[in-house]
Amino acid sequence: MLAAMSAEGFAHMPEGGRAIIQDQVAIGGTALPWADRHLFAELMLSWDLRSWADAHQRAGPILFDRGIPDVIGYLELCSLPVPLHVEEAAARYRYARTVFVAPPWIDIFGQDAERKQSFGEAEATYEAMMRVYRRLDYDLVQLPCASVADRVRFVRAMLEATRR
Numbered sequence: 001m002l003a004a005m006s007a008e009g010f011a012h013m014p015e016g017g018r019a020i021i022q023d024q025v026a027i028g029g030t031a032l033p034w035a036d037r038h039l040f041a042e043l044m045l046s047w048d049l050r051s052w053a054d055a056h057q058r059a060g061p062i063l064f065d066r067g068i069p070d071v072i073g074y075l076e077l078c079s080l081p082v083p084l085h086v087e088e089a090a091a092r093y094r095y096a097r098t099v100f101v102a103p104p105w106i107d108i109f110g111q112d113a114e115r116k117q118s119f120g121e122a123e124a125t126y127e128a129m130m131r132v133y134r135r136l137d138y139d140l141v142q143l144p145c146a147s148v149a150d151r152v153r154f155v156r157a158m159l160e161a162t163r164r
Helices: 001-008 016-027 037-055 066-079 084-092 120-136 146-164
Strands: 011-013 062-064 098-101 137-142
Touching: 001 011, 001 146, 011 037, 016 037, 016 066, 037 066, 037 084, 066 084, 066 120, 098 120, 098 146, 120 137
Parallel strands: 011 062, 098 137
Antiparallel strands: none
C-alpha cells in the first residue's frame, strides 16, 4: 500500500526492521530478531529516530511503515525490558495523532527472508502494537481488508478529511 501511495505522490519513510535485517545478514552481524533481539531493537530505534528527524524537515504528510512505538511493542512482545531511553524517545518524538494500522490478514500474509513470523506471531505482534499505541494516546484507524487500491482510497480520504 505504501508503494502505491508513493506512486501517487505521498512521501513515506521505509521500514527499518527489514533494512536492518538485510544489512546484518550481508555483514554477518548479530543484530537480528533471531540472534540478538535487544541489539536489533536498538538499531530499529536508531533508524526510527533518524526517520522521524528526516520527516520533520519535509512539508506535507509523511507516511511511516513503522515508528518508535513499534520498538516498545517489539520489546514487550519478546518479553524484554523496555529501557527508559526507549520510553523517552516515544514520549518526545510524537507522530500525527491518527495512526493507520493494518490488521493481520491471512489472504495476503506471506513470509520471506526477513519476515519469518508465523501468522500467529503476526497476530500477537498486531495486538502488542495496538496496546502500545493506545497507551501512548494515539487514535488508531484500522485499514480495511480490501484491495491495495481500496486501501489507498481509504487513507487518502482520511488524510483529506483531517486537512479540512
